[in-house]
Amino acid sequence: MTDQPIQNCGKCGLCLSVCPVYQVLKQEQASPRARLQLIKAFEKKDLSASPLLKDLVSRCLMCGACKVACPSGINHYAKFMEMRRKMAKSQPDPPAIRSLVYLLAKEYRLRMGAGLARIGRRLTPGALEKKYKIGTIPVSRFPEMNRRSFRSTLPRVAFAKDSPGGHCRDNPRGRVVYFTGCATNFLFADTGQATVNILTRLGYEVVIPDGQTCCGIPMMFHGARDQAVENMAVNLTAIQEAMRENSGNTTENAKDAAAENCDAMDKACDEAAKHCDAVIVDCTTCGAALKDEYPALMNTLDPSRNKALAHQIALAQKTTPGMPDTIAAKTRDILSFLHDHMDDLAAAMKPTTPKHKVIYHAPCHSKNSFNSLAKVLDLLKALPCFDYIPVPDEAACCGGGGTFFYEYPDISRKMMAKKLISARAAGADFWLTDCPVCRINLHGSLSEKDNLTVVHPVTLISKGLGS
Amino acid sequence: MISPDLKKQFLSIVDPTRWLDQKEQLFCYAYDAFVEESMPDAVIFPETTDEVSQILALASAHKIPVTGRGAGTSVCGAPVPLHHGLVICFSQMDRIIEINTKDRYIIVEPGVVNADVQAALAPYGFFFPPDPGSMNSSTIGGNIAQNAGGPRCLKYGVTLDYILGLEVVLASGKVITFGSKNIKDVTGYKLAALFCGSEGTLGLVTKAILKVVPLPETVKTIMATFKDLDDTAKAVTDIIGSGILPAAMELMDRLTLNAIEDKAGLGLDREAAGTLLIEVDGVAEACDKQIKQITEKLHASHAVNIQEAGSAEDRERLWTARRSAYGVFAKLAPDIISEDVTVPVSRVPEMVRRIVQIADKYKLRVGVLAHAGDGNMHPMIPADKSNAQEWERVLAAFDEIFQAAADLDGTLSGEHGIGLAKSKYLPLVMNQDTIDFMKTIKQAVDPDGILNPGKFV
Numbered sequence: 076m077t078d079q080p081i082q083n084c085g086k087c088g089l090c091l092s093v094c095p096v097y098q099v100l101k102q103e104q105a106s107p108r109a110r111l112q113l114i115k116a117f118e119k120k121d122l123s124a125s126p127l128l129k130d131l132v133s134r135c136l137m138c139g140a141c142k143v144a145c146p147s148g149i150n151h152y153a154k155f156m157e158m159r160r161k162m163a164k165s166q167p168d169p170p171a172i173r174s175l176v177y178l179l180a181k182e183y184r185l186r187m188g189a190g191l192a193r194i195g196r197r198l199t200p201g202a203l204e205k206k207y208k209i210g211t212i213p214v215s216r217f218p219e220m221n222r223r224s225f226r227s228t229l230p231r232v233a234f235a236k237d238s239p240g241g242h243c244r245d246n247p248r249g250r251v252v253y254f255t256g257c258a259t260n261f262l263f264a265d266t267g268q269a270t271v272n273i274l275t276r277l278g279y280e281v282v283i284p285d286g287q288t289c290c291g292i293p294m295m296f297h298g299a300r301d302q303a304v305e306n307m308a309v310n311l312t313a314i315q316e317a318m319r320e321n322s323g324n325t326t327e328n329a330k331d332a333a334a335e336n337c338d339a340m341d342k343a344c345d346e347a348a349k350h351c352d353a354v355i356v357d358c359t360t361c362g363a364a365l366k367d368e369y370p371a372l373m374n375t376l377d378p379s380r381n382k383a384l385a386h387q388i389a390l391a392q393k394t395t396p397g398m399p400d401t402i403a404a405k406t407r408d409i410l411s412f413l414h415d416h417m418d419d420l421a422a423a424m425k426p427t428t429p430k431h432k433v434i435y436h437a438p439c440h441s442k443n444s445f446n447s448l449a450k451v452l453d454l455l456k457a458l459p460c461f462d463y464i465p466v467p468d469e470a471a472c473c474g475g476g477g478t479f480f481y482e483y484p485d486i487s488r489k490m491m492a493k494k495l496i497s498a499r500a501a502g503a504d505f506w507l508t509d510c511p512v513c514r515i516n517l518h519g520s521l522s523e524k525d526n527l528t529v530v531h532p533v534t535l536i537s538k539g540l541g542s
Numbered sequence: 543m544i545s546p547d548l549k550k551q552f553l554s555i556v557d558p559t560r561w562l563d564q565k566e567q568l569f570c571y572a573y574d575a576f577v578e579e580s581m582p583d584a585v586i587f588p589e590t591t592d593e594v595s596q597i598l599a600l601a602s603a604h605k606i607p608v609t610g611r612g613a614g615t616s617v618c619g620a621p622v623p624l625h626h627g628l629v630i631c632f633s634q635m636d637r638i639i640e641i642n643t644k645d646r647y648i649i650v651e652p653g654v655v656n657a658d659v660q661a662a663l664a665p666y667g668f669f670f671p672p673d674p675g676s677m678n679s680s681t682i683g684g685n686i687a688q689n690a691g692g693p694r695c696l697k698y699g700v701t702l703d704y705i706l707g708l709e710v711v712l713a714s715g716k717v718i719t720f721g722s723k724n725i726k727d728v729t730g731y732k733l734a735a736l737f738c739g740s741e742g743t744l745g746l747v748t749k750a751i752l753k754v755v756p757l758p759e760t761v762k763t764i765m766a767t768f769k770d771l772d773d774t775a776k777a778v779t780d781i782i783g784s785g786i787l788p789a790a791m792e793l794m795d796r797l798t799l800n801a802i803e804d805k806a807g808l809g810l811d812r813e814a815a816g817t818l819l820i821e822v823d824g825v826a827e828a829c830d831k832q833i834k835q836i837t838e839k840l841h842a843s844h845a846v847n848i849q850e851a852g853s854a855e856d857r858e859r860l861w862t863a864r865r866s867a868y869g870v871f872a873k874l875a876p877d878i879i880s881e882d883v884t885v886p887v888s889r890v891p892e893m894v895r896r897i898v899q900i901a902d903k904y905k906l907r908v909g910v911l912a913h914a915g916d917g918n919m920h921p922m923i924p925a926d927k928s929n930a931q932e933w934e935r936v937l938a939a940f941d942e943i944f945q946a947a948a949d950l951d952g953t954l955s956g957e958h959g960i961g962l963a964k965s966k967y968l969p970l971v972m973n974q975d976t977i978d979f980m981k982t983i984k985q986a987v988d989p990d991g992i993l994n995p996g997k998f999v
Contacts, residue, residue, distance in 0.1 A: 085872025
């Protein structure tokens with residue numbers, strides 16, 4: 076369905092029932108409907124940008140639940156993002172958020188930042204770590220940075236291992252491109268190792284794109300669209316090159332072909348796609364960028380109107396036209412992808428595989444962008460490595476929301492409070508979630524006394540398979 | 543306007559997080575799901591009856607207009623503060639006080655959401671029948687103020703039929719309680735009938751004792767499609783007229799069905815000129831028998847296709863889709879007017895014909911949707927208010943639709959209420975003495991006219 080203009084919001088109020096922020100605050104101005112009405116008033120110049128307006132529009136996790144529920148076809152998500160961009164100049168974010176956006180904008184800055192963070196962490200006395208909080212989370216409960224960035228520990232191509240279907244290094248089941256995202260690269264190497272192990276054990280050849288960088292969602296959420304465009308251009312190029320790896324059709328060839336005629340470009344695009352079964356993400360927020368935001372962003376770009384961005388747009392457009400859509404169509408979250416291979420996974424696990432008592436937390440983009448909840452629960456029920464315990468609010472928001480837990484700790488804490496009660500009561504050993512921010516937030520909200528380890532589901536699946 | 547000094551007094555009743563008076567915030571309380579809007583001067587969020595009482599006493603002393611609000615999902619402008627002043631928003635007064643299924647009641651505060659009442663009762667095997675389309679967001683206080691209905695009210699009755707007792711704060715700040723936990727109670731006037739549907743013009747409900755009923759053992763839903771809208775409406779009259787009483791019986795025309803299908807993608811028949819969604823409930827044998835009787839009637843009325851929803855999930859998907867009808871319609875144009883004229887069920891075919899004729903006459907698109915089994919029509923006209931010429935035609939069409947309903951012994955509203963939307967049509971269905979009688983009551987209860995002023999009394 077195409078996105079409808081704000082005027083078409085019938086103000087029916089259905090979104091109130093799905094908005095995690097409204098559910099906590101129970102005040103209309105914290106609802107998706109109100110944010111739309113405020114944006115409408117801003118566009119009609121009945122309201123001008125102000126700190127309060129910025130606060131009301133930003134008091135949102137960008138979870139997308141309203142967009143999914145909206146009967147009128149309003150893409151709240153896109154409208155909120157656009158409004159954040161419009162207000163970014165006159166109502167800048169606090170310094171901590173701006174620094175984060177600055178850091179994420181360039182891979183080398185991130186690398187350096189991660190290194191400094193490791194040093195800083197080592198130099199910080201333990202007592203201080205416990206005392207100080209970032210948002211809702213004590214510093215001591217933040218994850219350690221990876222010793223080395225995950226991608227630097229792996230070759231560019233991980234070859235298929237011998238697998239049940241008779242697949243092996245020289246006869247892979249297929250090829251997938253793995254977009255690792257920043258969190259796996261710098262914080263959660265365990266997720267990356269597990270993802271690569273499972274995919275290769277299923278007989279896939281895994282290509283990790285060189286030069287990939289932050290997907291850009293954090294910039295988009297904080298109104299820094301220009302930086303997001305830059306990152307998009309870098310990632311589209313990197314993924315495209317990875318898709319064509321070994322296909323005998325290099326990017327240079329494609330560009331030559333592009334210069335000749337459109338048919339050839341389409342062919343080059345198809346060719347690349349043919350050699351890649353999926354673009355895998357382990358983080359559904361990165362996935363939402365590849366699947367939804369890049370094509371949408373490309374549609375809004377016009378080099379003649381966005382002069383300052385002409386260079387980045389040109390870079391993005393140098394990738395074959397249609398590539399953003401091709402990549403979007405191939406983007407799969409790892410758990411849904413594994414759901415397609417559920418029987419093989421189950422068969423590959425020994426009956427003696429230890430069963431882990433697990434509960435699940437569904438991240439917003441998994442639910443709302445990838446609609447993966449039912450599939451994930453299938454996996455948790457079917458695979459012998461899991462003893463899955465359902466908790467009633469497993470699909471309720473944890474209040475992480477990118478930087479939401481930092482910007483609105485009081486609201487975030489209330490969302491988490493209910494989840495903690497049911498999670499603790501379940502008596503599980505692992506709390507599984509497929510979003511790095513949820514992982515930070517869940518772990519950060521538990522205390523040392525809780526015997527509950529928060530990991531990505533792939534970690535246990537990988538263990539069950541053995542390496 | 544509320545002076546700084548008066549604000550200070552309000553802030554001695556509630557803490558500052560429960561008081562809003564900035565322009566950006568007030569914008570968010572100027573609307574419900576109706577087209578007209580009007581901003582309040584301030585919004586206050588009480589948490590207890592005592593606070594509501596103090597707020598009203600203070601507002602009364604300063605003659606500040608007071609408009610109650612729940613979730614703001616009304617479709618007639620009832621919670622729109624036409625004379626500005628104070629909006630009392632009950633969304634944070636949302637405790638379920640007692641569930642007693644042995645004595646078949648639940649006691650709730652006004653801010654409890656209808657769906658939360660259902661969720662709280664389900665484990666006991668009970669439910670609260672009123673099921674307005676907005677039930678996932680709308681509050682019990684709002685349901686009571688509007689005497690809300692919904693599809694299954696065909697069999698079960700509307701909100702008023704489920705009120706055992708209320709606690710109400712009057713304009714003066716006095717707190718009255720009436721009714722009891724008893725199903726039978728003829729002690730004095732049936733005051734619930736006065737306040738339920740009064741749209742906040744007589745008092746503000748702060749607590750409700752609601753009757754609850756056991757969930758039916760079996761529920762079955764069938765969907766029938768027709769080549770002709772007239773046949774569809776006749777089938778409704780035939781079924782109800784022959785003494786069969788389904789739990790719900792919804793009629794949708796092609797435009798409505800397609801709008802729903804666009805969103806829900808259930809594989810509904812986009813070609814059908816009319817579709818009936820019929821639900822029966824009760825003991826299994828009775829349901830089977832009813833389905834058989836209904837199917838025979840449907841065939842006799844030339845239904846082309848009759849299908850039963852296979853699973854509980856399928857049923858839920860159908861009803862979720864049906865409940866989204868107002869919202870999916872909204873996407874057809876910047877503005878939408880959805881009315882709910884109601885006629886005796888035998889007049890449904892005639893009313894449907896007239897609605898279509900009137901829309902044709904004014905060259906407007908109309909979606910005909912109806913809780914057809916109880917004659918509760920929902921003609922919905924999508925249009926653009928900023929197109930003055932078109933909007934004039936919309937208003938003229940509704941003038942005729944209301945007149946048509948009156949001609950057919952119908953009434954202005956089955957479940958939405960009067961609000962801002964249709965005060966001017968009251969004389970079509972009420973004589974002046976009756977209107978004056980309502981005014982006499984209003985005058986007696988709220989002599990300064992501070993409660994939701996500018997509405998139908």
